[in-house]
Amino acid sequence: MKKDLGVLPAVYPMPVLMVAAYDKDGKINVMNAAWGTICDMDKIALMIDEDHKTTKNIRETGAFSVSLADRAHMAEADYFGIASGNDTPDKFARTGFHEKKSARVNAPIIDEFPLVMECELAEIVNTENLHAVVGRIVGVAAEESVLDAEGKVDASKLNALIFDQFKNGYYVSKEQAGTAWDAGTGLM
Numbered sequence: 456m457k458k459d460l461g462v463l464p465a466v467y468p469m470p471v472l473m474v475a476a477y478d479k480d481g482k483i484n485v486m487n488a489a490w491g492t493i494c495d496m497d498k499i500a501l502m503i504d505e506d507h508k509t510t511k512n513i514r515e516t517g518a519f520s521v522s523l524a525d526r527a528h529m530a531e532a533d534y535f536g537i538a539s540g541n542d543t544p545d546k547f548a549r550t551g552f553h554e555k556k557s558a559r560v561n562a563p564i565i566d567e568f569p570l571v572m573e574c575e576l577a578e579i580v581n582t583e584n585l586h587a588v589v590g591r592i593v594g595v596a597a598e599e600s601v602l603d604a605e606g607k608v609d610a611s612k613l614n615a616l617i618f619d620q621f622k623n624g625y626y627v628s629k630e631q632a633g634t635a636w637d638a639g640t641g642l643m
């Protein structure tokens with residue numbers, strides 16, 4: 456018997472995405488975004504508010520990067536979701552993190568996070584119900600330490616943070632329960 460929880464707009468798991476962009480003068484800002492997902496075959500959609508410093512930067516430069524936050528950098532990842540570049544100009548510098556400009560787009564790549572997507576701005580969708588920044592992924596780079604022997608990203612090595620909107624938890628998981636497009640074949 457299920458208990459009625461009312462209107463609870465939450466799913467689990469959600470990612471912990473680090474969205475980074477330069478302003479028009481080349482100064483980096485980073486924000487934490489859990490409301491984001493892959494769409495199409497080469498795009499990522501981020502439900503990020505218009506008034507964030509990062510969103511303003513993306514509008515200015517037309518580019519951004521998205522890194523997966525990992526357990527080792529949880530404090531900084533959370534800080535990127537609490538402080539705003541709108542009133543903390545040295546937001547990134549305070550972390551002591553390092554960055555360099557992507558060779559593909561005018562956006563920063565943060566050294567400390569293990570996997571990064573380099574994106575050019577494809578579209579900003581603004582409707583009554585949605586403000587989404589859509590990026591075209593033009594490159595992905597990952598630390599060797601999170602790759603398997605075949606060079607594929609090994610989720611068990613990422614230690615990627617998972618956001619739990621029910622209780623504001625950060626989780627990590629290494630357990631593979633099955634294989635998609637395979638676990639159900641016995642019922643076909």
Ligand SMILES: Cc1cc2nc3c(=O)[nH]c(=O)nc-3n(C[C@H](O)[C@H](O)[C@H](O)COP(=O)(O)O)c2cc1C
Pocket residue numbers: 484485486487488489490491502503504506507508509510533535536537538539540541546618
């Ligand atoms: C776990 C977590 C997830 C968040 N996800 C989002 C999100 O998906 N969209 C959004 O607009 N803000 C989100 N935020 C809030 C922004 O990261 C926060 O407002 C931040 O200060 C914006 O930074 P900026 O103004 O420097 O760009 C999240 C914050 C946390 C802690």
